[in-house]
Amino acid sequence: AQSVSQHNHHVILSEAASLELGCNYSYGGTVNLFWYVQYPGQHLQLLLKYFSGDPLVKGIKGFEAEFIKSKFSFNLRKPSVQWSDTAEYFCAVSDDYKLSFGAGTTVTVRA
Amino acid sequence: EAGVAQSPRYKIIEKRQSVAFWCNPISGHATLYWYQQILGQGPKLLIQFQNNGVVDDSQLPKDRFSAERLKGVDSTLKIQPAKLEDSAVYLCASSPSGARWSYNEQFFGPGTRLTVL
Numbered sequence: 001a002q003s004v005s006q007h008n009h010h011v012i013l014s015e016a017a018s019l020e021l022g023c024n025y026s027y028g029g030t031v032n033l034f035w036y037v038q039y040p041g042q043h044l045q046l047l048l049k050y051f052s053g054d055p056l057v058k059g060i061k062g063f064e065a066e067f068i069k070s071k072f073s074f075n076l077r078k079p080s081v082q083w084s085d086t087a088e089y090f091c092a093v094s095d096d097y098k099l100s101f102g103a104g105t106t107v108t109v110r111a
Numbered sequence: 112e113a114g115v116a117q118s119p120r121y122k123i124i125e126k127r128q129s130v131a132f133w134c135n136p137i138s139g140h141a142t143l144y145w146y147q148q149i150l151g152q153g154p155k156l157l158i159q160f161q162n163n164g165v166v167d168d169s170q171l172p173k174d175r176f177s178a179e180r181l182k183g184v185d186s187t188l189k190i191q192p193a194k195l196e197d198s199a200v201y202l203c204a205s206s207p208s209g210a211r212w213s214y215n216e217q218f219f220g221p222g223t224r225l226t227v228l
Contacts, residue, residue: 004153034216043114044154044202044219090153098167099144099217101153 002027004093006102014110015083021076021105023091033074034092034099035065044090050074061085083111113137115220117203123226129191132223136184136205142166144217145178145188146202154202160186193227200224 007022025031035047048059055067065076074091086109091102116135124130136143141162146154157176158168162183171178175194180186190197200222206215 036219043221044204046216049216092153098156098159101155103151103153 002031002093002095002100004091004100004102006089006091006105008105009103010106010108012108012110013081016080017109019076019078019081019085019107021089021091021107023074023076023102025072025074025091025093025100027072027093027095029095032094033065033067034094035059035063035074035076036090036092036101037087038090039084039087047076047089081107081109083109085109115203115205115218117201117220117223119223120221121224121226123228124193126195126227127192129189130193130225131187131189132201132203132225134186134188134203134220136186136203137218140205140207140218141183142206142215143180143186144202144204144206145186146204148200148202148222150199157188190225193225195227198225198227 003026005024033050036044037047038044047063048057048065050057050067058064063078065074067074088104088106090104092099115137118133122130143160145157147157148154157171158178159166160180163180176190178188202222203220204217206217
């Protein structure tokens, strides 16, 4: 069974700061990679996904993520955060059978 | 497009009682998932249906949990009897059908927050 590790439990930063959230997974086969976000009071929703091709993928709201196969990593980035980016962020990895989530990172952006 | 609907939104029960959760997926979505999310953890898959057949229930505690998806649309998840450690948010998600289901985005409902006292 694969596992997904998110490096930070809680990140606090100021508006306009850059954000990077780490994600590593254990599965050695072909995987599909996702970042989901849950804004306060809202449902989990997809931020971006990677299946193949360019390892740098762009998602909604200015987020991007880079897949580094040799490091089993799929880190999420945003150059300049806004107060509205305050949310919980989940990395998820699927093989052919199951979607596995990391524990999540709570991001708090101070105005 | 209507999203995934779940009810109830909140439920408080005593241990050893029974509880049931209901999910209505997005219209036309063949695949339905139930997840358990314990506080401080990510969602954990309990069971996955493709239409009304079970694809994966390897992490479902079958001595107390059961789920069904009659007619390939709505689904119910039941816990009987509940334990303290079942306190969690139960999420339902759905995704479109496709040859490679793992590529598909999952659309999540609001969840049911269960508290077992």
